[in-house]
Amino acid sequence: MKKSQITSKNNLLFCSLAFLFLEGCLLLLVTALENSITIFVAFLGAGWFMWTFVEYVVHRFLMHELIIPGQKDELFNHHEHHQHPGALVVGWKHRLLTGVLGILFLTLAISFQINPFTFFTGFFIGFMLYNLLHYLLHRPLGNIILPQVQRAHILHHTRYPHCGFSFSTIFWDWLFNTLPPREAEVTEQMKKNYFSTYTIVSKPGKIPAG
Secondary structure, eight states: OOHHHHHHHHHHHHHHHHHHHHHHHHHHHHTTOOOHHHHHHHHHHHHHHHHHHHHHHIIIIIIISOOSOSOTHHHHOHHHHHHSTTEEEEOHHHHHHHHHHHHHHHHHHHHHOOHHHHHHHHHHHHHHHHHHHHHHHTSTTHHHHOHHHHHHHHHHHTTOTTSOOOSSOSHHHHHTTOSOOTTOOOOHHHHHHHHHTOEEEEOTTOOOOO
16 A cells, blocks of 8 residues: 555544544534524534535545545546536536425424434535535635635645645635645636636536536
8 A cells, every 4th residue: 555545544534533523522512402493503503514524535535635546536527627627517407406405305304303314404405505615616706605715726726736625614624734825826817727717517417526
């Protein structure tokens, strides 16, 4: 096994333990709550929080550090995405389906308020939002909605491919020291290259990788 793979696996173990500690603390705090609405929101948030970690781990350790041997690029199409950041492969049926399912799950979660299902709903909503946020991060509008995340994502696509792995929040990049350098500048030329090739390619059933 390559030294880089060993290092990446050790980093993954550290990241996972840190997440389990934080998620455990969050769920422990939920048990102290008494108001049903607050409990519902807390479980929903805990599920979303878990998704943000999953998107970070998948992007960093499977798409970049490649801890599992094999041709994962065929699965994620990530090399192509870095070559042409604006040419997103978007399955509109996939986005529509996740949106409908997200609304359905949220409706059921509100109706029945079963804590494990509420947690799952929060996780799925995180996935649903990821599909929207990745689209927005490749549009100028993303600078208004998530300016720090978009800055990190632009730098990830240009000078710092081993930084800026999150799409929903910069928390995990901050915690695990994978944010681009604070002094790194996003130049107008970088923005021009990043946004100028924006296209949507509809391929139903194919999940875009970012």
